[in-house]
Amino acid sequence: MQLRQSWWIAGVLACAGAPASAQAIAPPPWPATHGDPPALAADPVHPLKLGPLRVTLYASTLADVQRAVGAGALTRHGKGTEALDWLCYTLVDAEPAQRIWFTSSELAGGNKIDGVTAIELAAGERAQASCPELPAKFRPVRFDDGLWLGALSPEQRRAMAIPAQGNATWGGLYRGTIGALDVLGTISVEVRRSRAIVIHAAHTAQS
Numbered sequence: 001m002q003l004r005q006s007w008w009i010a011g012v013l014a015c016a017g018a019p020a021s022a023q024a025i026a027p028p029p030w031p032a033t034h035g036d037p038p039a040l041a042a043d044p045v046h047p048l049k050l051g052p053l054r055v056t057l058y059a060s061t062l063a064d065v066q067r068a069v070g071a072g073a074l075t076r077h078g079k080g081t082e083a084l085d086w087l088c089y090t091l092v093d094a095e096p097a098q099r100i101w102f103t104s105s106e107l108a109g110g111n112k113i114d115g116v117t118a119i120e121l122a123a124g125e126r127a128q129a130s131c132p133e134l135p136a137k138f139r140p141v142r143f144d145d146g147l148w149l150g151a152l153s154p155e156q157r158r159a160m161a162i163p164a165q166g167n168a169t170w171g172g173l174y175r176g177t178i179g180a181l182d183v184l185g186t187i188s189v190e191v192r193r194s195r196a197i198v199i200h201a202a203h204t205a206q207s
Helices: 008-016 062-069 154-160
Strands: 048-050 053-055 075-077 084-091 098-105 115-120 141-143 168-178 181-192 195-206
Antiparallel strands (some): 048 141, 075 084, 098 115, 115 195, 181 195
């Protein structure tokens, strides 16, 4: 089955631009794009490590993460093809504090995790009931390739073609196969003064 030729999954994951309730904290939408994103030669989406916990997009489930962490409120927003389920956690000991969402779109059945969004928070932001503190045993948090919020290494800046102290939004889309599955990986990293302040990553597969 051929995958669609646009950031269709990003549009689905962006449907939670408004909270499902007064208490829920929805993930921020992906940045607006014009046309297809740049094609990437390798899959940019890697498993996410939370201390000893390894989360693989389109394999791990929201229930897996909630059960392992022992905290987190499952939230749903929207209906039908626009439905989005998520878990949210706050990293209060980061400087500045950070927030991470694990999302599951209708494309993943509202169960498999097919997206991760992470942001640096403004000063004074705290954990909330719908987005509790991530326990210390599940830190540090970062992707297998070392990417995470905060200062980028010189190697990461070169890979993204971002100069020192530069501002940019880097990203792209990868289409490939794993066995009999067609794979689509998308990523967007907002960089300000060589710091990653927002990361969106999504991964899906079809037979």
